[in-house]
Amino acid sequence: MRQALLLLPLLLAFLLPRGLELDRYVTIDDPKWLMRSAGFYTALARADFKETFQREHPGVTVTWAGTLGYLVDFPGYFKIAPQEPPSITRFHRLLAEFNKPPLDLLVAARVFVILANVVCLILAFPIASRLIGKLPAFFAFLLIAFDPYFTALTRL
Numbered sequence: 730m731r732q733a734l735l736l737l738p739l740l741l742a743f744l745l746p747r748g749l750e751l752d753r754y755v756t757i758d759d760p761k762w763l764m765r766s767a768g769f770y771t772a773l774a775r776a777d778f779k780e781t782f783q784r785e786h787p788g789v790t791v792t793w794a795g796t797l798g799y800l801v802d803f804p805g806y807f808k809i810a811p812q813e814p815p816s817i818t819r820f821h822r823l824l825a826e827f828n829k830p831p832l833d834l835l836v837a838a839r840v841f842v843i844l845a846n847v848v849c850l851i852l853a854f855p856i857a858s859r860l861i862g863k864l865p866a867f868f869a870f871l872l873i874a875f876d877p878y879f880t881a882l883t884r885l
Contacts, residue, residue, distance in 0.1 A: 732855065735867050739854060742874035743847045747883050751836045751843075756885060759835055762788070764820050766795020766838060767806060774807035791838075794845065798838030803829050839884060846883040850874075 765783040769792040772780035783792055799806050806829075815823060824831055850870065857866040873879060 732858065732863065735858075735863060736851060736854065739867065739870050739874065740847070740851060742871055743850055744843070746875065746880045747843045747846070748840070751839045751884065752832055755832065755835065759885075760817055760821075760831065762791055762795060763831055763835055763838070764814065764817065766792045766799065767810065767820070768814050769793075770796040770799045771807040771810040790845065791842070794841040795834075795838040797841040798834055798836075801840075802834050802837040803827070842885070843883055 765788065768783050769781050772778065773796065803824075809823065809827065811819075811823075821831060824834070850873065854866060854870055857869065860866070861869070
């Protein structure tokens, strides 16, 4: 019971700094990741697993989060997606034709990145509690929750 009482403030501490105003910024590579997620989602939906490979670096969690964002905000994207990956201009035109602002898709994807981070931290808390005690783990996780660098990275 005491652990549950500690988890509630931690949950709020993890969610509040990360979950607000997700539509206020766009980084330089967000359009690329939005397109890669679109390609990944399209390849999965078409069962073309070879085409799920989008880049030669580990962006798997980002493309999965983006795919979940598409499933929430634009589930029919794969039906209208071109066979070949479109240019950034063509991609934005395609979204505009269906009245889907890229920022809405980006925000939907960011929600899943934040949820994945929060779930991992909440699951790690009981382990840390057993290792170093409930109160030290609580304060350590509060420090993690409000770390500006970590907060910024989990909002991308």
